[in-house]
Each structure stands twice: as C-alpha cells, then as structure tokens.
Amino acid sequence: MSVGGADARSGHLPVMVAQVVEALRVIEDGAYLDGTFGRGGHARRVLERLGAGGRLLLMDKDPDAIAVAEREFGADPRVAIRRGSFAALADWDLARAGLDGVLFDLGVSSPQLDVAERGFSFGKDGPLDMRMDPDAGESAAEWLAHADEREIADVLWTYGEERMSRRIARAIVARRAEAPLTRTAQLAELIAAVVPRGRQDIHPATRSFQAIRIHVNRELADLEAGLDAAHAVLKPGGRLAVISFHSLEDRIVKRFIAGRAKAPPGNRRLPAAEDFEPTLHAIGGARKADDAEIAANPRARSAVLRVAEKPGVGNRESGIEEPGIGNRESGIGRTKAKSAGAAADRGGALFRFPIPYSPFPAAAELRP
Numbered sequence: 001m002s003v004g005g006a007d008a009r010s011g012h013l014p015v016m017v018a019q020v021v022e023a024l025r026v027i028e029d030g031a032y033l034d035g036t037f038g039r040g041g042h043a044r045r046v047l048e049r050l051g052a053g054g055r056l057l058l059m060d061k062d063p064d065a066i067a068v069a070e071r072e073f074g075a076d077p078r079v080a081i082r083r084g085s086f087a088a089l090a091d092w093d094l095a096r097a098g099l100d101g102v103l104f105d106l107g108v109s110s111p112q113l114d115v116a117e118r119g120f121s122f123g124k125d126g127p128l129d130m131r132m133d134p135d136a137g138e139s140a141a142e143w144l145a146h147a148d149e150r151e152i153a154d155v156l157w158t159y160g161e162e163r164m165s166r167r168i169a170r171a172i173v174a175r176r177a178e179a180p181l182t183r184t185a186q187l188a189e190l191i192a193a194v195v196p197r198g199r200q201d202i203h204p205a206t207r208s209f210q211a212i213r214i215h216v217n218r219e220l221a222d223l224e225a226g227l228d229a230a231h232a233v234l235k236p237g238g239r240l241a242v243i244s245f246h247s248l249e250d251r252i253v254k255r256f257i258a259g260r261a262k263a264p265p266g267n268r269r270l271p272a273a274e275d276f277e278p279t280l281h282a283i284g285g286a287r288k289a290d291d292a293e294i295a296a297n298p299r300a301r302s303a304v305l306r307v308a309e310k311p312g313v314g315n316r317e318s319g320i321e322e323p324g325i326g327n328r329e330s331g332i333g334r335t336k337a338k339s340a341g342a343a344a345d346r347g348g349a350l351f352r353f354p355i356p357y358s359p360f361p362a363a364a365e366l367r368p
C-alpha cells in the first residue's frame, strides 16, 4: 500500500506530503533540508522534484533513521546526510551555504513507537528509554531515578497538561524508593493505578509518556534553536514548513513566525508592531490534513502545518522585491515588514494580538 508516497515497508506514513512539497515550492536546482528524515516519506517526494543540480540535506537524531537514509539515498550525489539535531543545522557548512527550503516534521516516527526496545510506548513493554538519540543525554529511567518530585510534576503538567501531575509524581517517587523504574510497562501500570478510571478517553499514561519524551529529548528547546538556525540559513524567498503534533510545538512555531520581540513593551498592555522585528512572512495560517488522509492515517488528525517565507530579494514566484512587500499569497504586502508581529497566523489577516515575550507560558501560569 502506498499513501502519500510512503513505502509501507518503512512503517511510517508521512503526513500532509502533497501540502509540504507544494509549500516548499521545490525547484529543480534548489537546495533543501529535511531536518526530521524519519523514514524519508517527505524527503523522497522532494527528491523526485529535484534535477541533477538540486541538493537535499537530510538530518535525524535517530541512528535507525540515519541508517535508512544512508541505505536508500547514500549513493545519490544530490543527497548529503548528517546524524544530529536540527537545532545544530547551522553548524553544517552545506546548510550555511544557503537553502531554498527547510522542513521539520516534529515528534516521533511510527518505527520509534513500534519498537518496544526504544522505550517510547506505554503499550509495549520495553526498557524505559525514550531517547531519539540513544547516545545522548539521559534515558527516561535515568531521569526518573533522580529528578525531584516537583520537577517531575512540572514536566508532566507543562509538557503533558496532565491534571494528575502531582499525584503521579508522588507515586513515582514513592515507587522508586522501593525499586528503580526501568520498564515502560511498570511506569504505565503505576500511572494507571493513580489516575481515576473513566476520567479520560485515552490511556491514562498517554499524557505522562508524551511529557517525559518531550523532556528527555529537549524537544521544545531544540525546536526553538532549530527555527533560529533555519531562519539563519534560508535564502531570501526561501520557505520554512513545520508540522507540529501538539499545541506547545505549534505555539512556538506560530510565535516564531510572528516575529521576535526587540524589547519589552513597557507599561503598554499590548506590544506594538514596532516592538517586533519580523522573522518570516506567514504563508496562510494553520493547515490541517483532509478527512481522507485522516481516515488513512489517524496520526494526521493532530498534525498542523505552518509555512513561512524569509523576506527579501530573490523570490522568483511571489516576486517579493523588498522585505514585507509584494507577497500575494500571504497578503503580507499590505502589512509591510514592521507589522509581522501583529499579522501572523490569521491567513494574512491584519489582527493585532498580545504575544507574550516568553515562547510559552511557565507551568506556574498554567496550573489551575
């Protein structure tokens, strides 16, 4: 079976492939980076559009993903492969040479969830690991062995919006005093025993596993660094496409595109346009998978694609002549550059809305 260009043998169905390729506006001799290769569903489609003079840079933290990339694309002279976080993509000389498009398809791949030994899944017993890069940082088991109760509760609340965060953290600390938590099934059972039954329509450990995974892999910090790095290496007119799977990621992407705060707005209630320097022009708003794709691939249900373009000279198709002027697709021509902080995310509609200076609220602000 092939959905969205995926090879079923890869075990991962890429989401919103056609929209991504369209959004990146792949040109034959362009240079692109897929920072989250996974099993190559998106990369394969980009490569199909590249001519002999095109270039595709592939990154992933996960050694299994990189092994697939080497096996499938290693011999292609247009392709370069690097294992590592996209947070450090600007360290790569080939990326620093300038890119026409960058893609981040965030989160975990199906093979990561499906292989019990990777320790991502509460449904499959395995070592409590959860690292995308098993050679870097602490595993979930190592972190849970020493983190204090409050830190665990904060992670569960902030990254999982788990309302039982304090109760679960207390149970983890009590259990580890008896014996270390080393298996995914142990942790899933412990959480299921603590969370009241019937409270949720999902497995009681879903939110906690998501939260611990985000923490162990520093996913949000990597995303912030990756967006900065992508912005730095994109050519004027180059496009960024990011697929998020939960609201914390999407909020970071949305705010990044909206613009950087230059300075706090003093005692004004809302930051003014001049408090922001534009980073990228939003091309439309949040895009979602259609019903047919969601029916074929339930993972697509929570996917949100955002696309943005680096302002400046050089955009062949949109004909942008100077920063912030002339982009028909986004409607940004009406906003001019200094309005980017106000205009993002509403499909080019010109709203002003409050954007806190922190990328996402602190746990303390959110806790009910």
Ligand SMILES: C[S@@+](CC[C@H](N)C(=O)[O-])C[C@H]1O[C@@H](n2cnc3c(N)ncnc32)[C@H](O)[C@@H]1O
Pocket: 012, 013, 014, 015, 035, 036, 037, 038, 039, 040, 041, 042, 043, 059, 060, 061, 062, 065, 084, 085, 086, 087, 105, 106, 107, 108, 109, 110, 132, 222, 223
């Ligand atoms: C949703 S999958 C990508 C699937 C891919 N687009 C495809 O079509 O097969 C996410 C992948 O990104 C990788 N990943 C997540 N965060 C990363 C980061 N900061 N740097 C590099 N790779 C990352 C994961 O290891 C995983 O393989």
